[in-house]
Amino acid sequence: MDAHRNAFYEQTPNGEVAAERVAFGTSGHRGRAMERTFNAAHIWAITQAVVDYRGKAGYKGPLFLGLDTHALSRPAWECALQVLAANKVAVHIEKGQGYTATPLVSHAILQHNANSDVPRADGLIITPSHNPPEDGGIKYNPSHGGPADTDATGWIEARANEYLGRIDEVARVSLEEALAHATEFDFTELYVSNLPQVIDIQAIERAGLMLGADPMGGTALPVWQAIMMRYAISVEVVNATVDESFAFMPPDHDGKTRMDCSSPAAMANLLEIKDRFDIAFGNDPDADRHGIVDANGLMNPNHFLAVCVDYLLSHRPHWPSSGDGALKIGKTLVSSSMIDRVVAAHGRELYEVPVGFKWFVEGLHEGYLGFGGEESAGASLLTRDGKPWSTDKDGIVLCLLAAEILAVTGKTPSAYYQELTERLGTPHYKRVDTACSAEEKAAFKKLSAESITAKTLAGDAITAVLVKAPGNGAAIGGVKVTTESGWFAARPSGTESLYKVYAESFKSEAHLNELIESAQALLSDVLTP
Structure with missing residues (x-):
């Protein structure tokens, strides 16, 4: 993994190239050093953007900094720590500079913020989750302890990309100074x-x-x-x-x-x-x-x-x-x-x-x-x-x-x-991926409940067509169609030229396959420009 670590420091992302810019998905920013999508400059820029966001949000408590065991996680953790220390942010790191699981960081933030008399705390976690060994990732958890919402990540992403174009302006101290600045905290014991x-x-x-x-x-x-x-x-x-x-x-x-x-x-x-x-x-x-x-x-x-x-x-x-x-x-x-x-x-x-x-x-x-x-x-x-x-x-x-x-x-x-x-009842569930053009992916964003004119799905009457989630009214980014005995949901991939179809039948495996075929045919009709 030495080559990946070397690339993390030596490769410089080009902020003018879309693929090399900071991009927050559902689980933060992820990438690979050799592809110039996860490098030291990304971490410096993202961390400085988080420092700015903290100021905007009024957070003056500690930032809980965690990391996992991927090869790029320790270098990224060190880079983040150097920027945080340079900005005089109080940082809590695992006792003995050990690894820190995501739920431990969330729990620590919540425990700290349960006391309304102390300044608000938040957290950064260096992890690409279950991704392959060469991958890197960083995610931000605000004072509520959970993953940041799209408003927060959108703001941080935009500010980080501004810094990526003038990375020398991001303040940093030596790793020795940064470690001396940090406070060791027993996440595991808590x-x-x-x-x-x-x-x-x-x-x-x-x-x-x-x-x-x-x-x-x-x-x-x-x-x-x-x-x-x-x-x-x-x-x-x-x-x-x-x-x-x-x-x-x-x-x-x-x-x-x-x-x-x-x-x-x-x-x-x-x-x-x-x-x-x-x-x-x-x-x-x-x-x-x-x-x-x-x-x-x-x-x-x-x-x-x-x-x-x-x-x-x-x-x-x-x-x-x-x-x-x-x-x-x-x-x-x-x-x-x-x-x-x-x-x-x-x-x-x-x-x-x-x-x-x-x-x-x-x-x-x-x-x-x-x-x-x-x-x-x-x-x-x-x-x-x-x-x-x-x-x-x-x-x-x-x-x-x-x-x-x-x-x-x-x-x-x-x-x-x-x-x-x-x-x-016994459900039968499957996810399949279907090739999808750029035009079809764009058409997903324009779907409404009225876009689906079919009255039946796999032989059953359609009971609901959803483009917003029933619980919170948020946009699905696709569509879900339900019947009394089954459903399908479809949404485009954010990174690949395909869309994902999820389907479930409470009748049989054969009916599940029929559901998927009906869903693909229905989508082909409504997504065709």
Whole structure:
């Protein structure tokens, strides 16, 4: 990985070239050093823009700075720290300059800001999530502790690109001065000691379960080690290796190295030894995602989300369940409608939002969403007494929730899900990618409910056509069409010449394929210029 690190410092992005400019997507700015999309200049510019944003927002408290185990994360962390120190920003870094998982940064921000008498804090996290080893990433979490919304990221992106064109104006100090300026903070101790607030740790201890944890070479490692030290829980960390090349990883479905804990191919190492454990789990490098493994293998993320919702609505007696304060359940509109059915069975309200965890942040922060989850294995929840825990995705807590479910109910999550299907029906779900021209991608932005004139979809009457999410009224960036027995949603890729079709049928696999074919035909008609 030395060549990538060298390129990080030596390659200079051209701010006049669109592909080399700062670009914030749903999870911050990501790129590669050798492609001049993730270099020191990007980090200096983004960090200075965040400093400016803090001034605009009136934040005068500490900035919590975290990083994961990718090869470019430490160099980027050092660059960010140098700019923050030069700007006299109080910075909190992990004790011993260690790695810091995304949910730990979010939790630390929330804990600090829970005291209304102190200046507001925020955070930066250096991570490209589960992306390949050569990738780099940086994301910003404002004072609410979760991913920044599009207003904030748009402002930071624009300001960062201004700095990219005059990078010498960004103030920096030496790394030695920057480290002396920073305050070491025990993120892990704070998080692990507070876990009983959100998970029934005692139930897991009483059950005497044997748990397996695969940090996949990432930031979950010190957290699982601290959990073993603090609580009477038997956890075997199946791989304690931290290797920036992630050479121990099995290739993903496409042959690439990708630390995706929702992928059976990437989770092959843990799946081979699953029978040693009552339940096991994996986390991606920044520990914001979860992969749940029991006797039946790796659980589909959609299935586990449905189980979590049903369990939480049955086992969180202090969560308000009636009246104006009744907690809602959040899901993205491409997540399984099994969640809709579970929520309805409990007489609760669903909060359906576009793709992106940022749409759950306000509800988790303000305490009106008990749970928010997305089909890509990211979720978070309130504490057992209904207070904010993490407003970013928390893969570690979701793994512990799986253990709690087994400890309390005696059912593995996959057995629990099977019982749900017996009561509520069996969904069949798939995502497919379809080639898409630039003109067709542009046509997605112009879609309205009136654009869909068809009355039926795969033989069933269309019950709704959505271009805005029902929960918060935000634009989907595509379209969702529903019937009584199924649905499809389509949205263009932000980086590739294709659009994604998500579909689900409660009839059969054959009906699911018919749904997808009908969706593609329908879209071909409405997207044709």
